[in-house]
């Protein structure tokens with residue numbers, strides 16, 4: 487009796503089997519919308535909201551305190567600006583559709599305070615909406631009837 491072959495964990499990892507270049511970008515402030523407002527306040531010394539799980543209210547915080555709860559991404563620990571590994575990830579999203587993937591990651595470097603952006607998309611990645619639109623386009627194309635006639 488042969489065992490069914492399970493997909494290797496690698497095939498399901500967002501950072502493995504990449505078939506396109508990772509887009510990279512370095513910025514002085516977050517490219518991801520999340521934390522943009524707070525970062526501006528941190529940099530100008532304005533109080534920011536205390537994490538509700540710790541307390542309440544607002545406080546002026548150094549970068550280290552503000553980012554205390556974020557974790558380093560050990561898949562991509564390196565700051566794209568100064569090469570430091572003293573980084574924390576503040577934004578990560580991944581989307582899978584029919585085995586194809588797209589993802590975004592952004593790190594804050596605690597040494598140079600730059601934000602390192604990485605994003606990736608499989609060349610043939612499509613969202614469920616795009617699959618649906620393409621299916622309808624194919625149906626309409628296959629009918630060989632000018633669209634206008636359908637509505638007359």
Ligand SMILES: [Zn+2]
Pocket residue numbers: 565566567568569570595596597598599600
């Ligand atoms: Zn850095």
